[in-house]
Amino acid sequence: MEFDIAKAEKDIAAIKAKIDAEKNRLDAMTPEQVEAEMLHTVTCHVNHTDGCGWYYETWKCERGQWSEHADFLRRLRKIKAALPEGMTLQEAVKIYKTVGGR
């Protein structure tokens, strides 16, 4: 089997484009929005067709009463307020994933 360098370079360029797009998306978010998104990713296990509107919303929807983005920001703030002194959000999420997460 011959190695196709042109195809490999094309694949690498496609991966780099995806990484750059994700970096740009995250750079456009506030640190709190990034944490809320991580919290949603780790803890939301409901049906995303009709159980959770996360993927149908944008951060512009975060002020809405029924906004999942607003709800996860509220949850994030409650969790961070309840964290034991010295424990980071990432450490708490790691514990959650160990004992109850998927």
Ligand SMILES: [Zn+2]
């Ligand atoms: Zn969800």
